[in-house]
Amino acid sequence: MRAASMTTRTASCSCGQLTVVTTGDPIRVSVCHCLACQRRTGSVFGMQARFARKSAQIKGSSTAFVRIGDSGTRGTFYFCPACGATVHYAFEGHEDVIAIPVGAFAEPNFPAPTFSVYEDRMHSWVALPPDVEHMA
Numbered sequence: 001m002r003a004a005s006m007t008t009r010t011a012s013c014s015c016g017q018l019t020v021v022t023t024g025d026p027i028r029v030s031v032c033h034c035l036a037c038q039r040r041t042g043s044v045f046g047m048q049a050r051f052a053r054k055s056a057q058i059k060g061s062s063t064a065f066v067r068i069g070d071s072g073t074r075g076t077f078y079f080c081p082a083c084g085a086t087v088h089y090a091f092e093g094h095e096d097v098i099a100i101p102v103g104a105f106a107e108p109n110f111p112a113p114t115f116s117v118y119e120d121r122m123h124s125w126v127a128l129p130p131d132v133e134h135m136a
Helices: 035-041
Strands: 008-012 019-023 028-032 046-052 056-059 063-068 074-079 086-091 097-101 115-117
Touching: 008 086, 019 086, 019 097, 035 046
Parallel strands: 028 115
Antiparallel strands: 008 019, 019 056, 028 046, 046 097, 063 074, 074 086, 086 097
16 A cells, blocks of 8 residues: 655745755645735735644754734744745744745745735735635
8 A cells, every 4th residue: 555645845045045845735825915924025915834843844044033913923034144035934822833935935836825814905906716715
């Protein structure tokens, strides 16, 4: 009997110094339209995939930036000290989960988002997949 194959993905910064290798599927893929995510990404929203921390292996050095989000939750963002790209982050109270910006995977076939938050700050021209769970 053949064992089921486990999906392995690698996220990295622009220069490749900081990486996260994940095994398994994401717990959730989401889009955040809050103004802080817009500033952090330089885009009109942030898109993240959450994984169980035990399924992620971090390699390389990083610098941390702590931010208090609109909801009052403390988020710690880890970015490459050489190129500045954010590669992973974590939220206080959810230490068993690691969040990774989907763009860090540079994988066009990455699963689509299933959850969208802070839509009251979403740019009017943004369109999401029809089956996304919405949260203002």
